[in-house]
Amino acid sequence: MASSYTLLANLRAGRCSNTAEVRLLRSWEARNINKGGELISVDMLxxxxxxxxxxxxxxxxxxxxxxxxLAEGSIYTLTGFDVVRSNPMFRLSDSTFSIHFNEGTELEKLSTTVRTIPTELFRFRTYDQLRELANTGKQLPDIMRELCQIRSTITDRIPGAQRVMLSLRLESGTVVCVSLFNSLAPAFHSKLDSYEREPKIVLVTGVNPKIVAGKLYLNGTSATRVFFDSETAVGNDAFDRQD
Known part of the structure; x- marks a missing residue:
């Protein structure tokens, strides 16, 4: 007997035998930095x-x-997964539930669909909201703003941990710093080199707000992805407005 269709908002805790039709927005590896980068899980939205x-x-x-x-942007049917309460810390979604794959989970990629599923969704927060979240570890929001400056320990040949600092100007004129550490730093440089020019608009996902010495910093995480200018629809709109 074929399983019935379900929406993500209708998920309830327990084993789900119904089928959800979803788009894979992003995926990344979660690793334990205290155990030499041991893989914990592959996470996704x-x-x-x-x-x-x-x-x-x-x-x-x-x-x-x-x-x-797993192909980002593709649409899948997902069946036979566990629905569990979301971790209240470092959340990347407003949903109270999350999906865990088990031994019976089936994931099938679709070439076509009759459903209209968005290709992107971001969780932007205002400057005041970011300050409220700072040092709480509750949310990992996204940010998109005008790029003012790039500073890098890689290009400056500074010894030690690799780090890139992006200064982004908010609509109020306030400048905030986004820090990309470790593997995020060379990945950013590789992307920047292939882009062949300095972007005007930068979108960064899954940042962890921190306040240090009274100043707001947004630190990259394993869920962080960086998009330039018109790589996203929302970024394209901001890019056009700036031009």
Whole structure:
């Protein structure tokens, strides 16, 4: 008997035998930096036709089963997964539930669909909201603003941990610093080199707000992705307005 269709907003705790049709927005590896970068899980963000965004997680022991089938932007049917309460810390979605893959989970990529599923969704916060979240570890929001300056320990040949600092100007004129550490730093440089010019608009996902000496900093995390100018629809709108 075929399973019935369900929306992400209708998920309830327990094993879900119904089928959700979703788009994979982004995926990344969560690693334990205290254990030499040991893989904990492969995490991701799903979105459905109602713009409900839910975080998903594949345990390290099962990641080989699905890893080569994950393509960001593609649409999938997802069946036989566990629905659990979202971790109240470092949340990337407003949903109270998250999806965990188990031994019976089925993930099938679709070539076409009759449903209209958004291609992107971001959780932007105002400057005041970012300050309220700072040092709480509750949310990992997104930010998109005009790029003012790039500072880098890589290009400046400063010894020690690799780091890139992006200064972004908010609409109020306030400048905030986004820090990209470790593997995020060379990944940013590789992207910048292929872009062949300095971007005007930068969008950074999954940042962790911190206040140090009274100043707001936004630190990159394993869920952080960086987009330039017109790489996203929302970025394209901001880029056009700036021009």
């Amino acid at each position: 799903f979105i459905d036709e109602n713009s409900t965004m839910v975080q998903g997680s594949i345990p390290a022991l099962r990641q080989l089963q699905f890893k080569n089938r």
